[in-house]
Amino acid sequence: MTSRPPNGHFTILYFASAGSFTTKNVEALPAPLPLSKLFATLEERYQGIKENVLDNSLVTVNLSYVDMPGGEDGETSDEEIVIQEGDEVAIIPPVSSG
Template sequence: MNKNSMYYLNHIASALMVVMISAKVPAGHFKILYFASAASYTSKDYDVLPAPLPIAELFRTLEERYAGMESKVLGSCLVTVNLVYVDMPENADESEFVIKDGDEVAIIPPVSSG
């Protein structure tokens, strides 16, 4: 990994910590953090969504809120739940993982190694 990539990842980690600390989540909800292209597309740094939500339904839920987001942004992003990367299943039957009340989800766009 080159210096630019490391800087970018450190910047995301710092921003993630600031958003995690600053935004309160109401009971029965989880926080979803947006970075780079995801933040630009939504015009937000974060959203608060109702929990529980199966991970397999996350992209569909975001697509309903932000038309076109799945193909333009989410298809190339990674997802973390509570700072742990998770695999996004192809359909709802492939995963039993559920985002729970109080969880923090992050949508992380690709890191350029230019």
């Protein structure tokens, strides 16, 4: 379990290659943030993360998987989700084993 983010922020957890790319396992970002702006916000902080990590990752908000707006299939069912203060978001890239 992660500690509570500072007031006015949400927690974002980076797993596998997302953590390697950002060199962080967790950080706090300002809330509220529309889910549709999450990838652009992360791209501003970590140039290249969208193409190299996020485009193939799963995303959860408070342990529930969400469909990212504007995906390849045009799915926008979660477009109205707004990440709120105290929420927990996880970026889960594909993991291979061998």
